[in-house]
Amino acid sequence: MMDKLKVLVVVLCMLSYAEAGTVSIGTASARGDMRVDNYTVKDSATLFDGSVVETGQASADLHLGKGTEIRMASSSRGTLYRDHFVLQQGASELSASGRFKVEAEGLSVTPSEPNSRGTVSLQSGDKVEVAALSGSFGVMNGQGIQLASVRPGQPLAFAMQAAGASSSFTGTGVVSAEGGNYFITVGGVKYQVTGADLSKKVGKTVKVTGAIVAGATPAAGATAVVAISSASVVGGISTGWIVAGVVIAAGAGIGIGLAVKGAGTPAASP
Numbered sequence: 531m532m533d534k535l536k537v538l539v540v541v542l543c544m545l546s547y548a549e550a551g552t553v554s555i556g557t558a559s560a561r562g563d564m565r566v567d568n569y570t571v572k573d574s575a576t577l578f579d580g581s582v583v584e585t586g587q588a589s590a591d592l593h594l595g596k597g598t599e600i601r602m603a604s605s606s607r608g609t610l611y612r613d614h615f616v617l618q619q620g621a622s623e624l625s626a627s628g629r630f631k632v633e634a635e636g637l638s639v640t641p642s643e644p645n646s647r648g649t650v651s652l653q654s655g656d657k658v659e660v661a662a663l664s665g666s667f668g669v670m671n672g673q674g675i676q677l678a679s680v681r682p683g684q685p686l687a688f689a690m691q692a693a694g695a696s697s698s699f700t701g702t703g704v705v706s707a708e709g710g711n712y713f714i715t716v717g718g719v720k721y722q723v724t725g726a727d728l729s730k731k732v733g734k735t736v737k738v739t740g741a742i743v744a745g746a747t748p749a750a751g752a753t754a755v756v757a758i759s760s761a762s763v764v765g766g767i768s769t770g771w772i773v774a775g776v777v778i779a780a781g782a783g784i785g786i787g788l789a790v791k792g793a794g795t796p797a798a799s800p
Contacts, residue, residue, distance in 0.1 A: 555579055555594060555612050562588030582609050585620070597627030597645070614638075621651035623663075634658045637688055637776075642666040642679060653687065659781045661685035666718075675742065676753040677773045679718030685781030686717070691772065697741040699756045701771035702764055705731045711749045714738055714756075716771050717778060722752040726761050737764045742774050 556577045558566060565584040566575045577583070583590060584607045592600040592610060602608060606620025615622065617634040624632050624639070625647045631640040632650045635658050639650050646665025653659055660669055660680045667680045669688065680686050691698065701716035705728050712728040713720050714736065723738060740758035748755045754774075770779040 553578070555581075556610070557593050558583055558590055559593070560585065560588055560590040562586060564588070564590045577610055579612050580609060582607070594630070597625070598630045599625045600632075601625075603651075617650055617652060619652060621649060623647070623649045635688075635690070636672050637677070638670045638672075639667050639680075640670070642668045648680065655689065657687050657689045659685060659687045661781060671774050671776055673774065675774045676719050677717070677776055678778055681718065687779050687781040689777045689779075691775045691777055696775040697744065698772050698775055699742055699758075700737075700739045701773065702735060702737040702766075702768040705734060705736050707732045708751075709749065713749075713752055716773070719773075720752045722748040722755045723758050723761075724755060725757040725759070728761060731761065731763060734763050735765070735767060736761050737768065 554576050557574060558564065558577055559574045560571070563586050564571055564575070566577070567582055577592065583592065583602060585602050585604050587604055589604055590602045592602065592615075594600070600610075600615055601623040603621040606622060607618045608622060609616045609618065613629070614631045614633055615624070617632055622632060624630070624641070626641045627645050629640060631638050633639070634650055634652055635656055637658055639648070639660050643665040646662065646667060648660065648662040648665070648667050651659045660667060662680045662682045662684070664682060669677045669680060669686070671677060677688065678686055701714065703714045703716040706713045706715070707729070712723050712732075714723050723740070724743070725740065728736070738756070738758045738761045740756045743755040743757050746755035770777065772778065
């Protein structure tokens with residue numbers, strides 16, 4: 531009798547694991563052929579946690595429900611999970627009402643506002659370009675440090691520096707003071723700055739150079755603490771900066787073409 535019970539328990543466990551691994555998380559539809567988990571599929575397919583989707587000469591739409599959709603450009607590849615999409619090649623457009631994110635080259639792109647829509651594309655030289663079409667997106671590195679806030683009409687490109695520069699910081703922004711602390715806002719992101727008296731630079735545009743202080747807890751509203759080694763007043767906001775070893779610069783807006791051509795076949799990013 532005990533042996534039968536053991537067998538029954540094992541069978542039930544196997545069935546529960548099987549069911550857990552085959553629960554659909556969405557569907558994919560294409561305007562031509564696509565590959566899902568290495569199988570060629572026409573028109574539509576069911577997607578599961580960890581499904582790999584590859585597009586050929588046509589784009590594909592991934593529908594996850596709850597207001598989340600991903601459009602993959604032609605010649606693109608990515609892996610879909612319940613709460614995020616890993617872009618491995620090409621370009622994608624995300625429309626999300628929640629916290630669903632796109633990951634690319636170690637960066638995470640997450641909507642900052644409900645019903646945001648934007649594109650993430652991989653460019654040559656391991657560069658990631660992010661463009662917001664509506665709403666806004668926060669871009670973070672693997673350590674959870676926010677690098678920039680991307681808004682409509684201001685696409686940004688992100689590229690990793692050489693190894694050993696993971697704490698570097700260089701940026702130009704307006705200095706502010708609150709509660710006895712100094713801050714600088716760069717790329718729409720607020721950083722607490724220490725290591726220098728900035729009392730005479732409050733309200734001015736300043737270029738600062740320094741390093742992210744690992745493990746330091748910033749004051750409320752700031753994303754990280756920066757120990758600055760130099761600070762100088764400049765005439766205007768720079769178009770490029772460096773945060774935690776990531777070079778950030780104005781993007782070319784290539785990804786926007788994905789949304790503009792949405793009804794047809796968008797071209798993959800180079």
